[in-house]
Amino acid sequence: MSTARPGPGPTPLAAPSRRAQLARLAREAALATVGVAGASAGPQGRFATGDRGEVLAGVLATARRDAAFDLELNLIVSWPAPPLHSLAEAVRERVVTAAGRAGLGDVLGPIGISFADVLEPAGLGGPGP
C-alpha cells in the first residue's frame, strides 16, 4: 500500500512587498491625475521598481532607515500643460490618499516628482501649410 503524496505543483505567487505595493499604487495614482500623460523609466531606467517579475516604469521606491519608503516619480505631461508645480501637488495628494486607503500611509515617505517630457497630440504645433 502506498500513500499518494501531493506533488509540489505550481508555486503560488508570493504576495507583493510593501515597497512594490506602494510603487504600484503611486504610479496608478499619478497616471490617473489629469495632466499626466505617462510615466517613464528615464534614459538609464533609473525610475523603475520590480514587482515579482514585472517592471513598474516611472516609479522608484527606496527603503529608508525608518522603514518608510521614498518615492520618485518620473512623469510625462500632456499638452496643453497645466502649471507643473500645481500638477505635482495634485499627484502627491492622490498618492497620499491612495496610500492611506491601502493602509500604507505609515510607510509613505517624501514623494519626489520629475517632469521628463511633454506629450502632445500629433499634428499640433507643426509648421503651417
Add this chain to the structure above:
Amino acid sequence: MADQRASSAQRAAGQVGSPSGEGGALESSRGSTAISDAVVTKVAGIAAREVGGVHNLGGGVARAFGGMTQRVGIGDERTQGVSVEVGEREAAVDLTVVIEYGESIPQVAEAVRSNVISRVEGITGLSVTEVNVAVNDLYFPGDEEPADAVTTV
C-alpha cells in the same frame, strides 16, 4: 537677419544655466519637484510655433537633419531651433525661426518672445530672463522644402 535684444551678460555672470539637465527644482515638505530641460525646450518650441507668421523653427541644416531624424523616428521637430539654459529659478531661451514673407519681423519676434515667456513662466514657474530670436530665413508661400518633396513620393 537676427533680432537679438537681450545680452548674454547674465549667462556669463552665472545667473542662468546649470548644465545639469534638470532645472526648476522646488522643495516642499512632501518632496521635491524637478522639471527637465527637455520640458522647457518643448514648451518654448510649441509656444513659438503658436505665433502667427512663424513658419518653422531651426536653421537650414537643422531642418534638413531634423527631417531625416524624424523619418527614422528619433527626432522631434518641436525641439529643433530651440536651445534653453535652465537654472534653479530662471531660464534663458534661444530660438532660430523661419518667418513667412510679408510679416513684420520685429512684430513677430516680439510676439514670439511674449508668448514664450508667458507659456514657460505659466507652466514651469521659472522666470524667463531672456528670449533671443534669430530669424534665419523667410518662407514664401508655394515654396516646398526638399524634405516634403521626398516624403510625397
